[in-house]
Amino acid sequence: MTLRKPPLRDVHAxxxxxxxxxxxxxxxxxxxxxxxxxxxxxxxAGIFDVSHMGQIEVSGPDADALMQKLTTNDVSELGHGDxxxxxxxxxxxxxxxxxxxxRLPADHDAxxxxxxxxxxxxxxxxxxTDHRDEWxxxxxxxNATDEYCMYAIQGPDAPNLVNSAAExxxxxxxxxxxxxxxxxxxxxxxARTGYTGEDGFEVIVPTDSAEAVWDLFxxxxxxxxxxxTLRMEQGFLLSGQDFDADENPRNPYEAGVGWxxxxxxxxxxxxxxxxxxxxxxxxxxxxxxxxxxGVPRHGYDITDTDDHVIGEVTSGTxxxxxSEPIALGYVPTDSSDPGTVVRVVVRGQSKKAKIASTPFLxxxx
Amino acid sequence: MSFEVxxxxxxxxxxxxxxxxxxxxxxxxxxxxxxxxxxVVFVELPSEGDDLAxxxxxxxxxxxxxxxxxxxxxxxxxxxxxxxxxxxPELVNDDPFGEGWMVEVELAEDSGMDDLLTADxxxxxxx
Numbered sequence: 001m002t003l004r005k006p007p008l009r010d011v012h013a014x015x016x017x018x019x020x021x022x023x024x025x026x027x028x029x030x031x032x033x034x035x036x037x038x039x040x041x042x043x044x045a046g047i048f049d050v051s052h053m054g055q056i057e058v059s060g061p062d063a064d065a066l067m068q069k070l071t072t073n074d075v076s077e078l079g080h081g082d083x084x085x086x087x088x089x090x091x092x093x094x095x096x097x098x099x100x101x102x103r104l105p106a107d108h109d110a111x112x113x114x115x116x117x118x119x120x121x122x123x124x125x126x127x128x129t130d131h132r133d134e135w136x137x138x139x140x141x142x143n144a145t146d147e148y149c150m151y152a153i154q155g156p157d158a159p160n161l162v163n164s165a166a167e168x169x170x171x172x173x174x175x176x177x178x179x180x181x182x183x184x185x186x187x188x189x190x191a192r193t194g195y196t197g198e199d200g201f202e203v204i205v206p207t208d209s210a211e212a213v214w215d216l217f218x219x220x221x222x223x224x225x226x227x228x229t230l231r232m233e234q235g236f237l238l239s240g241q242d243f244d245a246d247e248n249p250r251n252p253y254e255a256g257v258g259w260x261x262x263x264x265x266x267x268x269x270x271x272x273x274x275x276x277x278x279x280x281x282x283x284x285x286x287x288x289x290x291x292x293x294g295v296p297r298h299g300y301d302i303t304d305t306d307d308h309v310i311g312e313v314t315s316g317t318x319x320x321x322x323s324e325p326i327a328l329g330y331v332p333t334d335s336s337d338p339g340t341v342v343r344v345v346v347r348g349q350s351k352k353a354k355i356a357s358t359p360f361l362x363x364x365x
Numbered sequence: 366m367s368f369e370v371x372x373x374x375x376x377x378x379x380x381x382x383x384x385x386x387x388x389x390x391x392x393x394x395x396x397x398x399x400x401x402x403x404x405v406v407f408v409e410l411p412s413e414g415d416d417l418a419x420x421x422x423x424x425x426x427x428x429x430x431x432x433x434x435x436x437x438x439x440x441x442x443x444x445x446x447x448x449x450x451x452x453x454p455e456l457v458n459d460d461p462f463g464e465g466w467m468v469e470v471e472l473a474e475d476s477g478m479d480d481l482l483t484a485d486x487x488x489x490x491x492x
Contacts, residue, residue, distance in 0.1 A: 033458075034429045035404045225403070225430055293451070295407050295427045317429055318406035325407075347425065347432070 006051035007149055007210040017223060023118025023240070025052035028223040038229050038320040040220035041196055045155030047217045048227055054121030055144040055204065056128065057110035062137035067112050070131060071101060072252060072269070074262040075112070078103040083176050083191055087260050088116075088124065089269030093251040093276055095243045097124065100193055102178055110142070113189065113204075117239040121145040131268075149210040153217055154200030154230075162201045165216035166190070170201065184212035195227065197234035197359060229317050232326060235287050235358025241298060242285065242314040242328060251276050254330065256285040256358075283311065284336040287358040288327040290344060292351040296327035301345040302353075310335055313344060319360060326360050327353070368396040370488050371462055375438065375481035377420075378490060382462065383438040383481065386472070392438060393466040394426060394457065397491045402428040405457040408450040410467055415443045417470055419477030424467065426457065439477050441470035 003026035006012075013019070017028035028049060031037065040046045058067055067075045073086035083102040087095050097120050102113045116124040125143040132139050153162055162170050167182040170190060178191030186209035194200040205213045228238070237243060237257065243250040252261050253276050263274050290296055296316030301309045316327035327344065335342060340355040374382040380398035384390040399405065407427040417423050417437040424435040447466050450456060457465040472478065482490065 029430070030403060033404050229429060293407065295432070297432065318427075320404075320429070 004052070006049050007207050008049060008051075008214055011211060011214070012049065012221070015221060017221070020224060022224055023052055023120070025118050027052050027118075028221075030223045030225045031221040034223075034225040034229060035320050037220055037222040037226035041155045041198055041222060041226065041230055042321055043156070044219065045153060045157035045161050045200070046220040046222035046226070047214070048152040048154070048222045049149065049214070050152050050202070050227075051149040052118035053150050054116035054118070054124060055148050055150070056114050056116060056121060056124055057142040057144050058112040058114070058128065058139055059110040059142075060139035062132075062139045063111035066128065066132055066135075066137050066139045066141075067101065067114070068265055069135070069267050070128060071099070071114070072261045072267055072273070073101065074265050075101060075103065076265075080104065080106045081177050081179055083178060083193060085257075085260055086114075087252050087257060088127075089252070089267070089273065090245070091269055091272065092249075093269040093272035094245055094249040095252060095255060096127075096245050097239055098237060098257070102189070102191060104189070105179060108180070115150075120239070147207055149205045149207055149213075151203045151205060151214065151217070152194050152196075152200060153203065153219070154194045154196040154198045155219075156199060157219070158198065158200035161217055161219055162190070162203070165213075173201075183216055184209055186213060188213065195236060196230040197236070197361065198230075228315075229320055232315050232317050232328065233319050233321055233360050235328060235360065237285075238315060248314065250285075250330070251281070253277060254281045254283055254285060280333070282332060283330045284333050285328065286331055286336050287356040287360055288313070288329060288342065288344065288353050289356040289360070290325035290327070290346075290351055290353045292353075293325075294344070294346040294349070294351045295325050296344050296346060296353075300327075302329055302331055303343045303345060303350065304335065305341055305343065307343070307350060310342070321361060326356070328358070331355070368400065368491060369462065370395070370397075370484050370491075372484045374462070374484060375478060376484070376487035377436055377438045377481060379436045381436055381438050383478070385478070389444060389469055389471050390439065390441070390478075391466040391469045393461055394435070395487070395491075396461050398433075399458050399461045399465070402426065402431055402433060404429045405454045408454050408457065408467065410446050410450070411443050413443050413446060417441055417443060417468075419480070435467070437470075438481055439470065440473040441476055442473070443468050444471050445469035
């Protein structure tokens with residue numbers, strides 16, 4: 001399979017980045033060191049090339065209806081320039097993808113932009129067009145993934161950096177708001193969103209301005225390695241790993257994102273999720289901290305204190321901020337309270353661990 | 366990028382080094398190996414008194430992104446373990462041929478030292 005490349009792939013390689021396959025894309029995993037990049041984002045700022053994220057534009061008279069019926073959150077609550085986190089579920093309420101949905105400004109051609117995960121853009125474009133046709137809705141669905149780059153500038157210094165780079169102030173953009181802002185003469189969708197738990201912005205850049213805009217930001221370039229450790233410290237889900245429609249099917253309540261489900265709207269999977277909401281779930285997504293030494297990794301068994309397997313680690317790492325081993329995974333609800341003692345089997349050795357609240361970091365970390 | 370490859374060591378193809386010594390020798394991983402692994406966050410080592418056989422696994426080194434088995438370049442008995450790595454695993458990144466050493470062994474009579482790569486041969490492998 002030929003890997004898709006972000007437009008600045010060669011620029012990143014010249015900066016010394018190493019690369020990894022992710023969702024069918026050849027993406028920078030590390031520029032300097034994961035710890036250095038992680039620390040830069042927590043203390044100052046870092047810039048991520050996240051051009052592997054999909055870009056789907058939806059327009060036309062029935063754009064609202066189409067978005068409402070294919071995502072779990074309530075798009076009618078979004079004013080122009082607003083965004084929210086949402087799930088895309090199937091009839092059974094299983095999460096197919098998680099996404100941020102933006103309602104674009106009134107003077108823009110498209111009404112909505114949403115951002116599927118790497119490698120899901122074609123699948124979601126197909127899903128949207130198939131349902132549009134099935135429901136006979138008047139909407140245009142455009143897969144713009146290859147027309148844009150996406151950069152995330154994250155960290156306490158990010159607002160100043162983005163302000164300095166922008167032709168105009170971005171300080172008055174609130175969390176989960178966005179607007180079009182010029183960078184290096186290019187009109188870029190600029191939203192105060194991100195995936196690290198820090199303040200910051202995501203900037204969607206027309207491909208022909210990719211390098212000019214990247215060069216405006218004088219901060220630590222960061223790869224997918226530190227993006228992963230940063231999001232794990234926050235307890236954020238990673239599509240394909242913490243949930244996967246085929247290999248680890250989960251509904252939003254199990255995954256701890258039931259707050260994105262608005263049962264007073266009509267969407268694919270609503271009835272199944274109403275039932276799950278009423279009956280409760282048998283397993284929950286939790287944080288875990290190892291008490292013993294070791295590093296938890298994806299796929300390791302979680303057991304009770306009698307060594308009965310009760311779940312599996314979906315994500316794990318040594319937290320660069322805490323210098324403690326942390327993990328995410330699903331356990332039965334009767335084992336999900338913070339403080340519950342469990343064990344994680346690390347390369348055949350049973351290690352003591354405790355269920356922990358997420359985010360793992362407190363506000364002053 | 367060029368990596369440090371001291372001439373006073375011998376090397377395994379799997380990137381471990383050993384002091385080219387007569388009776389006791391230190392073992393660690395190479396500069397190239399620590400760079401490939403990235404930030405080392407955990408090292409699991411044998412105990413003093415354990416016997417190691419040349420080519421066998423003797424521990425594990427974990428970075429944020431990968432887990433890697435450690436293979437013993439020589440046969441012998443562990444006489445010392447670098448306890449500093451328990452709290453400062455990053456020493457493997459910072460000083461792989463010095464403070465990042467892992468174990469010291471008393472070499473067996475047939476230690477296998479002669480079967481290892483010379484510094485020149487190892488340089489050729491990682492180029």
